Amino acid sequence: MNGRRRVMGWGTLDCNNLTVSGARGGVTRDVTHTLQVSTSLGVSASLGSIILLFILWRLFKVTKEVVEKEYRKRFFKRNGGLLLQQILSSNKVSVDKVKLFSLTELEKATDNFNTNRVLGRGGQATVYKGMLIDGTIIAVKKFKVQGKIEEFINEFVILSQINHRNVVKLLGSCLETKIPLLVYEFIPNGNLFEYLHQQNEDLPLTWDMRLRIAAEIAEALFYLHSAASRPIYHKDIKSTNILLDEKYRAKVADFGTSRMISMDVTHLTTVVQGTFGYLDPEFFQTSQFTEKSDVYSFGVVLVELLTGQKPITLLNPEEAKGLAPYFITCVEENCVFDIIDERVMKEGKKDGIREVVNLVSRCLNLNGKRRPTMKELTLELEVIRKLEKKSNAQEDHNELVISEDYQYWDDNSTILEIKSVFDLSSRTPILEDIHSHTI
Missing domain, CATH: 1.20.5 (Single alpha-helices involved in coiled-coils or other helix-helix interfaces)
Structure with missing residues (x-):
């Protein structure tokens, strides 16, 4: 319930x-x-x-x-990749010597192209220091957007064919970017202009080093003009384009405006371009660039090495003085030794310096046909170097002989001579007696 x-x-x-x-x-x-x-x-x-x-x-x-x-394909075409492929397919370039780098690889190497890695800046490019994964130190040349792509292709093609100890070595390139890149061996001691005009007293640029650097530059230019597969005119020889490696050996760099010519061609008719102070006056007047135009620029570098002065001196904002014409004026007025660098005058032999002065005068001749070839300059600089070394070796030998003779003479002859003076005379010797016996 x-x-x-x-x-x-x-x-x-x-x-x-x-x-x-x-x-x-x-x-x-x-x-x-x-x-x-x-x-x-x-x-x-x-x-x-x-x-x-x-x-x-x-x-x-x-x-x-x-x-x-x-995007890479587009950049490749824009950066002249098709033109480069055409050149490569013609077997004019040895592709085995160069490597194709990826953008990622170079970004890691340069810390995303950090401004702290900048080695130098030019009118057409900026150069960055980098390190690859395997530890290789490199220099990456980044061309500017407004730069002419032909300069990149030109430098790549030329350096791909050059193998010389005094020419900077091309390691590879990268075309995957908006701005094309070239990769070189890293040259640690900057350029000749910096070393010459910002000298460190702990490691000064001696006369022997100057002669050696001059000979190395001449040898590189002789190779470009005569020994390469096809003659190459550098067209921008100057002290900032001469790099110095770990042993301060010269390396010719920056081939952006260089030209490779046929064996039967004697000159290039082209737009006048170059660096004020190094520019061949004859090229400026005729627009015809020859191998002797490189000789003129080399002569200006020789003047820098001799005098330690910059190629252009600004007297005032409106007026600039070129070192080359000033040097020639001093030669003509027989006062050239007044402008030679003090270290050169101190360390060099006057005859050797005079020989280099004569070489410079011939290089700076306003008539290109009267200038020597780079082959002649290479041979003559080597002769001057050998004579300087021989003279220095002879001086060192003479100093050594004098030093040894003096030591023996000081230890024995002087004592015997002084003693004989006392023995042969009963009077006290005077200074004239001692001097007359010891000379």
């Missing part, structure tokens, strides 16, 4: 509680099932999201690679 029944042997059973208890058990099972379903759905949704994200990431990566590839 009241929801209670008696069950035999078991007492009473509360039917209401049984009903309620059954309901509660059903709810619990329903909640558990719902949670399980929700969890499964959540895991499935999360897994699906992860898969979707992975697919999107792969799609983005593939798309990015395709876009970058298209």
